[in-house]
Amino acid sequence: MNRPTIIISMLLLICGMGTKAQDLKKFDKGSFIKGKDSIYYRILFPQNFDATKQYPILFFLHGSGERGNDNQKQLTHGAKLFLKEDVRKQFPAIIVFPQCAENSFWANVEFGTDPQGKRSFNFQKRGKPTKAMHALLGMIDNFLDKPFVDQKRVYIAGLSMGAMGTYELLRRKKKLFAAAFAICGGDNVANVQKYKDVPLWIFHGEKDDVVPVVHSTIIADQLKVLGKVPKLTLYPNANHNSWDTAFADPKLLPWLFSNQNQR
Template sequence: MNKIFFTLVFLFSGLIINAQDLKKYDRGSFIKGQDSIYYRILFPENFDPNQKYPIVFVLHGRGESGSDNEKQLTHGAKLFLKDEVRKNFPAIIVFPQCPLESYWANVNITTNDKGKRHFSFTEGGKPTKAMHALKNMVKNFLKKPFVDKKQVYVGGLSMGGMGTYELLRRKRKTFAAAFAICGGDNTNNIKKYQTVPLWIFHGGKDDIVDPAFSMAIAERLKTVGSEVKFTLYPDANHNSWDSAFAEPALLPWLFGHKRD
């Protein structure tokens, strides 16, 4: 009985510690005209507003959409809280949250009678309401004197991976490098972000977003792009972000790129 009690105490303590750590991400919002978007932001330790820092925008998946300004920290946020990451890669980390009624990417989603979703990605087209707000939020951040415009990065998972491709093509001269996890795009859009170094991840057994989307983008970029890395986890399902965020080379690769 005592063993069970102490195990429960240990687990509960771990949950409290994790929740407290995530509170290091300050709450913020960008509201201008018709644009409205909430975000959480982590500043480097010993932040000095007179210095310039890299900035990373991380886009969550559909399951973390909403207006609580909290759920978007579910995947990936703890990576940037690690002591060694904060020490070796002092950067500003931003997790915006997509409203439930919108979507990061301009994609048509249909579901068959077996519950299987089909994604049809738009070539060109107008941005969604969430993407329009995100675009202008990024623009606003780049006006801050403490943001290094040569080191601006974006990455995302699932819907956020789709949003990553879309943001890259809508702000093609902004990002030094990007990563996309289990996302997708219309391959005709690739020419608009082919010069951005990109690391693509996907699970080989993904039954939500077909890995063929990532494969097609990677293969196309290998012929026309400047730099692309593709990692397929053969036994991973849709949650390939667990493996991607655990990649020891991800952050050194990302921060190793700078715009001219």
């Protein structure tokens, strides 16, 4: 490759990176502050947003690696999916990416170490919400007060730590969500009873060495025990980043937004 070609390639790469960064700026910055609760979020409004109309709203919870207070890192995984032109046209919805603080966690879970030295998870059946979850609950209630939010089409989703938070939100607000999807998460199996009637799609990589796949399969198994037909997708060759494959599933968003809350 000669020098002019190298320079052109570098310029194209730089321009491409700038375009992606610019696209993410379509997510407006916001914050919810009330009493001791405070949480930052990014929000994407539908194209040609009309405040006199009502829209579905999706809250997406990031993983532990995207915690912080920069109000940016939470867009690392998933945000680009909702920026696609065809997605925005087909599914005009409000998309909210809240950010968990560095020193907190979405879900109420205790951590340990298994005999192999890997992190283990002890999901709680009850208990007070974490600081981040408490703020998140307040933020969600605040959004639900907006006249442009369709109360029958409220959705929750997340990956890894965010999937754990998704399950916790489902049990704490079991009548709110029209549907949910959870990628490589987990929950106390005793909690499944509380959200058994919520349409739920579970994803997990079978080679996941961060959050073992069993944390998803036991939830699906418990749904069967409760007389429900679980929607479970396992990726035989995927490790923890199974969200890449899940986001690429063309059936995911049509399924999600087809659900309306009848409860």
